[in-house]
Amino acid sequence: METKIKQATPVEYEFEIHATAEELKPKVNEALQAQRSQMDMKGFRKGKVPMDLVKQMHGKAIGYRLAEGYVQEAFQNEIEGNDEIEPVGQPMLTDLDYKLDGDLNATIRFGVRPEVELADLSDEELSMLDHEVSDEDVDKEVQRLLQQRADLIPLDDEAADEEDFVDIDLQRIDAETDTPIIGDKEEGMTFFLDDDRLRDELREAIAGKKAGDTFRVELPPGAPPEAGADAPTETRLYEVTVNDVKRRDMPELDDEFVKDITEGEFEDVDSFLEEIRDRLKEAWSDRSREMVQGDIVDRMLELHPIPVPESVIEMYLDSFENQVKQQNDGELPDDFDKQAFRQQNRDDAERQARWMFVRDAVIDYAELEVTDEDLQAFYEDQADEQAGLTVDQLEQFYSQMPQMQERANQQILSDKVYDYLIDAFDTQRKSLDEFEDELKEKHEQRQALAGGAPAGHGHAHGHDHDHDHSH
Structure with missing residues (x-):
């Protein structure tokens, strides 16, 4: 068997294999005998089928299996067993030329680890967020927890403020004809007006309205009218119907609230606030x-x-x-x-x-x-x-x-x-x-x-880049 290793790219090599029919003959005979011993054909005793018939019926499959195994064995011995070469990934058989009783020529392409010369990072600036939790942060988190436990009280004849809960219908209007666009209506949309994801234009338009009020508002392109919807690409006119307005009835921050929300883990407000600070x-x-x-x-x-x-x-x-x-x-x-x-x-x-x-x-x-x-x-x-x-x-x-x-x-x-x-x-x-x-x-x-698209606002939200794999 003759082999040759050629560098195809800085990180890829080709392993060429040539074996003569004479070198392969013992393996060919062994494979044919193994196949023959399993054959049971009418007119012949089991295992006594003529060899020419064995070749005729199974020669192609036997040849492929033999060549594949021979090439794999050669790769394992000369490449994987070579201390100077470290193959990575799955080697690919790019060329295989073999017919039973003939010479074998094959090429395997495989990758190697690239050389990595680590750069000097001492002058490379990297920004890292270092946020000191403030009393205001703790207060906001407490407020969020209180809001979660708040009851919603319907407002019969009182205008919504910018923290209330509303239920609205949103009907898009054709500005040219001043008529509703059929099929472009959202009913029963519910949200709090202090939701950060809500459009300021919609929040400001609803604030001050009562249940039963109907009004129109133009929303410019960019963000959606409510969290989660597809963003429009042009200014749109909407008719808004306020179905219901509710206000939070906030619980008191006291020891009983702390015991309830922590299921007895904390019993007083001070220890609870300290825990909130630690978690933040x-x-x-x-x-x-x-x-x-x-x-x-x-x-x-x-x-x-x-x-x-x-x-x-x-x-x-x-x-x-x-x-x-x-x-x-x-x-x-x-x-x-x-x-x-x-x-x-x-x-x-x-x-x-x-x-x-x-x-x-x-x-x-x-x-x-x-x-x-x-x-x-x-x-x-x-x-x-x-x-x-x-x-x-x-x-x-x-x-x-x-x-x-x-x-x-x-x-x-x-x-x-x-x-x-x-x-x-x-x-x-x-x-x-x-x-x-x-x-x-x-x-x-x-x-x-x-291309000069309008810039949004940056926010300190994480993004996942850690893609570690065992190898």
């Missing part, structure tokens, strides 16, 4: 962490435009398909367009693959590893989140589930990668106002580059 601190910390992780991935990919092997991109696309299957009882939907799906998700697959290589490079460079102490802390956190399970029970569970254990290890490593990179970047901690101003400025810049 944790929530803001988690939100800050989530956002900076997304920014870190973006920045690291910008700074490390490494090539990605096609085999690894295909590996991620396969995982995306498997997710679709899991969401559909193990089967792809009947109308699933595999080619369109893979094309649509190709950029994301390449992005996730590239982050995997960069992340692994950071782990190697910083010599990050999972310690027993890390695992113990992980089990303790899991036990806090899953009532009824002890740390020992969780440790035993993970030890019996290798895939779950590996996932836990990768999660711990990811946290360490982000910790390391937060320190490696020139991380600037920003107040909420500073951070949102910066988000708004970035949004406006993106809109300008995209």
Whole structure:
């Protein structure tokens, strides 16, 4: 057998195999004899069918199986067993030329890890939200909890204010003919007027109206008239009918309310307020962490435009398909367009693959590893989140589930990668106002580059960029 390894791209190689018919003869005879021993044909004793007939009936299938197995064995011995080469992803058989009793020629294309030279991050500025929970934040959260427990009292002949609950019908009007547009009416829409998602124009128009009032309002393009609807692209005229107005009857913040809402966990207002403050601190910390992780991935990919092997991109696309299957009882939907799906998700697959290589490079460079102490802390956190399970029970569970254990290890490593990179970047901690101003400025810049579309407002909401996979 002759083999040759050729570099096709910086991250892909071709493994060429040539074997003569004489070299393959022992394997061919073995495969034919195995097939013959199983054949039971009329006119012949079992296992005594003439070899020419065996070849005629099964030669093509035998030849393909033999060639495939021979090529796979050669790849395992010379590539996977080669300490100087580290293949990644699924190797692809790109060429196979073989007929039974003939020579074999085959080519396997496989990917290798790209070289990642980590950039110096010390002069790379990274913004991180550092919000200090204020008394006002605590008051807002208390107000939200009180509102959740409030009773709604109907207002018979009193105008709605900007915190009341309303039930309305919304009929779109043709401005040219001044007539209702048939089929464009929403009935029984209910919402609180202090809902942040509501259009200011609609809120201001309803405030001051009573149940039974009908009026018209123009809503400009942009956001929808109510949360969740499709956004109009032009100014629209609507006729609004107020069906009902209700006002919150707020409970008192006292010890009885605290006992009720916490189911006895807290018994007095002061300890409850302290708990709220602690939970808000944790929530803001988690939100800050989530956002900076997304920014870190973006920045690291910008700074490390490494090539990605096609085999690894295909590996991620396969995982995306498997997710679709899991969401559909193990089967792809009947109308699933595999080619369109893979094309649509190709950029994301390449992005996730590239982050995997960069992340692994950071782990190697910083010599990050999972310690027993890390695992113990992980089990303790899991036990806090899953009532009824002890740390020992969780440790035993993970030890019996290798895939779950590996996932836990990768999660711990990811946290360490982000910790390391937060320190490696020139991380600037920003107040909420500073951070949102910066988000708004970035949004406006993106809109300008995209063609001058109107800029929206930046908000400190997280976005998920963490795509770690066990490998």
